[in-house]
Amino acid sequence: MKPQTTALLLYTAIAGFMRLPWPLLRWLGDRLAWLWRRTDARESRVARRNLELAFPHLDAVEREALHQDILRATTRQLMETLRFWTRPHAQNLACLRELHGVELYDQARAAGRSVIIAAPHYGNWELLNQWLASRGPYAFVYRVPESPVGDAFLLRARGAANITQVRAEGPAVRQLWKQLKDGGVVAILPDQQPKAGDGEFAPFFGVQALTMTLLSRLAERTGAVVLFAWCERIGPGPDFALHIEPAEPAIADPDPVVAVTALNAGVERITRRDPAQYQWTYKRYTLRPPGSGEDNPYL
DSSP states (O other): OOHHHHHHHHHHHHHHHTTSOHHHHHHHHHHHHHHHHHHTOHHHHHHHHHHHHHOTTSOHHHHHHHHHHHHHHHHHHHHHHHHHHTSOHHHHHTTEEEEESHHHHHHHHHTTOOEEEEOOSBBOHHHHHHHHHHHSOEEEEEOOOSSHHHHHHHHHHHOOTTEEEEESSTTHHHHHHHHHHTTOEEEEOTTSOOOTTSEEEEEETTEEEEEEOHHHHHHHHHOOEEEEEEEEEEETTTEEEEEEEEOOGGGGOSSHHHHHHHHHHHHHHHHTTOGGGBOTTSOTTOSOOTTSOOOOTTO
């Protein structure tokens, strides 16, 4: 069976399941979080290790409480995302109860400026994708799954008018460069660990983290406006607040270390609003600075 056919069948099955009432889906998400903790699943272990690294000042009780909140927020985010992927965008956008800083985006577009959206793994970034599409054409970079079925599923789930999905591979930089030089909009998730040699180390919650230089290089060379954007969960609905804020000018500094330091500082500032809504189940600190003598902290 072709990957596209399998992906369509999977999408159809998920769409049917997501017709369940949201309170029931939220309950199922919470039960999944409980199961992760009970079985010490990979997500639970990674989140706990990240908390040890990023929040060393918390005592054991505080850390365990935050760990529980993170897993619950992560599984709810999963349910929300599957729901957003399989429902009309107009219905999803009705979940945005508050809009903050939207004028920054609209003013840049009205002035003909190209825009880079830095969208951390915080809250629900899939809802942000759909809001951007409602404002006009834009492109976003995504990491290609190893499974052809997974890739076909994402292309179907995220595909819609005004959205161009750019694979994070060799030609990606040229596509993004052209999009920005033509006055377009590009969205990048800036807190994914790049391959060794494709980034610079900078502090993230006090720990050196290999950080992509792509966003900063594009900002420096195109003069694009850089805005941080995120959809923050504010209620059980699901209910969200959209936030857009300007990035610090240093994010486009020609010195890559200065630039990625500013980038990480921006992501950290957003995350500290509600640490449970950040994707702590991701192995952010796998690669260590050369010559540091540090080992992969997840081993």
